Amino acid sequence: MRNRPSKSDLFKGRHFEQAIIILCLRWYLRYKLSYRDLVEIMAERDLSIAHTTILRWVQRYAPEFDKRWSPFSFQAGTSWRVNETYVRIRGRWAYLYRAVDASGKTIRFRLDPRGNVASAKAFFRKAVRFRHRSPETITLDIYAASHRAVRELQEQGWLPDLTKLRRREAAEAR
Template sequence: MSTTSNPYRGFRFPAEIISEAVWRYHCFSLSLREVELMLAARGIEVSYETIREWGLRFGRDFANTLKRRGPKPGDKWFLDEVFIRIRGKQHYLWRAIDQNGVVLDILVQSRRNTKAAKRFFRKLLKELRYAPRVLVTDKLKSYAAAKREMKLGSEHRQCRYLNNRCEVSHQPTRQREQQMKRFKSSRQAQRFLSIHSRIHTHFQLRRHLISASEYRTARNCALAAWREVTGLAQVS
């Protein structure tokens, strides 16, 4: 967020309420109406439709800023795709993470053939501006064909079980898909999941791998970064 202008100017509610509504919606498996109820319990009367608009207007800026502020992505990419239903039709959500569990990018497509794999590779390479040292995927042949056609020199490891960490990273999306009942269009799914993946991942600190004191330190750092990203550090 820019420190030279106030992105909240003209809004009825202050930055603290708007940013907390966006945080609760994307950090936890809550519906818009549940966030509305939680705010109402604090005496804040705001409709779920307003919260939806906040999520669209501010969520993308928050997610993009978190992405820029985050550590440099790793050189080992894990790729996977799962099907999602959009208006009753099957689509595929392509996801890439690095060895640290950081979501590199996602892409919603209607196919999972070689053309779709190449499109996802191009999106990753354009955004990250470097090729990975190692690619880890399942045994979908489209990955190997796309890598060969694009002449990527990365080592390619194809194994069902090596790719478990990327499969696990789909779980928050599955929870969201069930909570929202369905996505209305591929564009809406792409827009929402791009925001949700970045914000949700920012607060997933792999607690089972660190001690309690290390977790508290990491949690405080994540919350401090969120306050800076949303402009609350300047407000306070």
């Protein structure tokens, strides 16, 4: 397991205090504020910050905050809906695997150039590991590789045998 940098090491050498950086990031990520809105809010507090500085903070710290906070952000429901689609991103085709719970919250997604059983298994393993628990029900579309991947993961012990596997028909998918 990789050691994460401590909070003080994470902000070492920054011009602004870590409390200001965290406050700007929290407001940007939680509320739909633009960088320029945050500049105005900070100016009201007698802090002169450029919008590009906040942009750099978001690029630098948002992935780290996501890694640290996302396991605690919400508990995914016990019923997952999983679908796969083929999308074009920057001129290249890729398979998009996506799992959402019953309330529509995204559990996990994965882009993969190959849409095979190994890719589907990697997606499910990562989703279960990320949420720290297995779903009770998985609803899949007609993509055969996902059905096979779930069966193999149940045989290997990654998913409990009690996990119900349902198939969504093509007419329901529309």
